[in-house]
Amino acid sequence: MVSPTDKRVDIPIENGFVGMVDRDAFDEWLRARAAGSGAQRQIGSFERLTRDDDGVSVVHYQARERPGDAASAPRSVRARCVIGADGARSAVARQAIAGAERNPCVFAYHEIVRAPLAKPVGYDGSRCDVYYRGSLSPDFYGWVFPHGDTLSIGTGSADKGFSLRAAVGRLRSDSGLQGAQTLRREGAPIPMKPLRRWDNGRDVLLAGDAAGVVAPASGECIYYAMASGRLAAEAVESALQTGDGRCLRQARRRFMKAHGTVFRVLGVMQWFWYSSDRRRERFVTICEDRDVQQLTFESYMNKELVRKKPMAHVRIFFKDMGHLLGLVRA
Structure with missing residues (x-):
């Protein structure tokens, strides 16, 4: 961590690691894994959703032979459920989920x-x-x-x-x-934050960046995209088995139960500590503390707030208050 005045704090990651994902390899691995489980792969650009006379959704897209090629033909496919995993500012979300276009x-x-x-x-x-x-x-x-x-x-x-x-x-x-x-x-x-709603209550559900699941303060998204994708798949399975589109709500409900507190804490942390160089300087200084380092990275590795070691939390509270009140020199 490097502060505005070039103060440098090294934080060793004990008993863990930070993984850097090569998206070219990782995304293709996911697609091949899906195909190995029975998915039919198609390459193209999403255009719009419509419905047939029987109410079933129809996904319209421009087909391509290979990624990057010019569109070759308009095509469509009927779908009892649609998972929109098409990234931030999702076109699926804008068409199917009310208010999705207003997510900052x-x-x-x-x-x-x-x-x-x-x-x-x-x-x-x-x-x-x-x-x-x-x-x-x-x-x-x-x-x-x-x-x-x-x-x-x-x-x-x-x-x-x-x-x-x-x-x-x-x-x-x-x-x-x-x-x-x-x-x-x-x-x-x-x-900047998860959407308030991920589904249309019927047959469309969002996952990943389309659902807004990027961690504040760090910007981490791969883990949360994968977690939301798994929950989306399980929610769709329930909806298909029961015929009840309300089952799709469980994806967001389960995700926020597991990660909502972390997102809220990180959001407040980014809003406060990233707001000025004076506060950034103090933030980096705070991160020199071993209690802060240990609890932060245990939470990072486990993707949840660490609740053990209560005295460490007490010590961190008083150290933070000292910095906030200017009682500790940065």
């Missing part, structure tokens, strides 16, 4: 670069560097994340007037990676 998003931008042969001073290919600086993001953080032979260097913000590309350029310079070969540049919207 931030925008994230990163550059994938080749890891340099001559490593910059302080470079560690096994460490994730997280920069808390207003010059890199007024409301989030900047990052340098290793992916083996490549690196992701990026930032994000809900401030539409903030230049993410310029901030990434500054971050590359600050981390000594300005000369690294750029392989590609990518940007995407990220939902």
Whole structure:
């Protein structure tokens, strides 16, 4: 963790790890696994939902031979249930779920670069560097994340007037990676909170970014996308077996029961600690504390708030109050 004044705090992850997912390999693995279980794969771009005369949903899409190809033909498929897992600002959600279009998003931008042969001073290919600086993001953080032979260097913000590309350029310079070969540049919207409703009460259900399940403060989404996908599948199975579309509600209900408190705590933490460089400086200082580190990463690894070790929570409370009241020097 790197503060606005370049204070650096190393947080060792004991008995665990942070996994970096290669989406090219992971997504194809998921598709192949689905096909191995009987799914019929089709490549195309979703267009709209309609209903046949008997009330069954019809998914219309533009078919393609391969990803990236021009559309070859309009096609459609009947579906007793539709799971919209088409990312932030989901087209399925906008058509089927009332109010989905109003869910706020931030925008994230990163550059994938080749890891340099001559490593910059302080470079560690096994460490994730997280920069808390207003010059890199007024409301989030900047990052340098290793992916083996490549690196992701990026930032994000809900401030539409903030230049993410310029901030990434500054971050590359600050981390000594300005000369690294750029392989590609990518940007995407990220939902700021789970949607209030994931289903239409009948036959459409959302999962992943389409449902808004991205953790505040960290921006983590892969784990929560997979968890919501499993819950969506189980809810759809119940709906198909019973013929009752109200069963689809259980996906969001079960997800929020398991993760809602974590999302609320992280949301408050981001709102408060990321709001100014003064607070960012204190936030990084707080994270020097071993109690904070241990409880934070136990919660991160287990995806739930750690309730054991009550005295550690008491100590953290008083340390946080000291920082908030200015009784502790950052």
